Structure formats: C-alpha cells, structure tokens
Amino acid sequence: MSVVVNVHQAKTHFxxxxxxxxxxxxxxxxxxxxxxxxxxxxxxxxxxRQPGRLSGRLGDEFFESLPDDELDAWDFA
Structure with a gap:
C-alpha cells in the first residue's frame, strides 16, 4: 500500500x-x-548488460571498409 505525503512532509522527513x-x-x-x-x-x-557477451558474433565483413558511394552519403561537410 502506498503512503501519501505532502511536499513539506517529504522535505522535512526525506x-x-x-x-x-x-x-x-x-x-x-x-x-x-x-x-x-x-x-x-x-x-x-x-x-x-554484460561486456563481451556478444564476443565472436560479428563476421569479418563487419570490419571491412564501406564502399565509396555509401561513405559519400554520410559526408555532411
């Protein structure tokens, strides 16, 4: 069951x-x-969250460079 307190009580008895x-x-x-x-x-x-939990689940293609046309699409300069 919840207890209801007013702001003054909450500040006083935080x-x-x-x-x-x-x-x-x-x-x-x-x-x-x-x-x-x-x-x-x-x-x-x-x-x-557990660091390293997904270790070894990415293929080598993940680390390959993106094609130039795809890289150009991200160029905002």
Whole structure:
C-alpha cells in the first residue's frame, strides 16, 4: 500500500522516507493534494548488460571498409 505525503512532509522527513522506499514501501508525494511524484525502490540489478557477451558474433565483413558511394552519403561537410 502506498503512503501519501505532502511536499513539506517529504522535505522535512526525506531521509526517513528514503529508508522506507529502500525497504520496499511506495511513497507518493503530493502537492496541494494532487499526486506529483512516486518514491519507490529501484528494481534489483538483473545483470542486464554484460561486456563481451556478444564476443565472436560479428563476421569479418563487419570490419571491412564501406564502399565509396555509401561513405559519400554520410559526408555532411
């Protein structure tokens, strides 16, 4: 369940609210009763990016020079 706090409360108790969010609590910050922002924990790192993961999957043609007509199409000078 979400906790709704106004901006003044959020500024006054930010450290406490941050600890609650880190523990899994969702905090809604409202301005004049209108929800403005959500303070919630970040998703756990799933190891999405892994350097070298695609190693060896590019063929040699990838590293060959492009034809002159294709290179000219990229020339903006």
């Amino acid at each position: 450290s406490k609210l941050l600890a609650q969010a880190h523990a899994g609590q969702e905090i809604i910050v409202a301005k004049a009763g209108v929800p403005y922002a959500r303070l919630m924990p970040l998703a756990a790192d799933t190891g999405g």
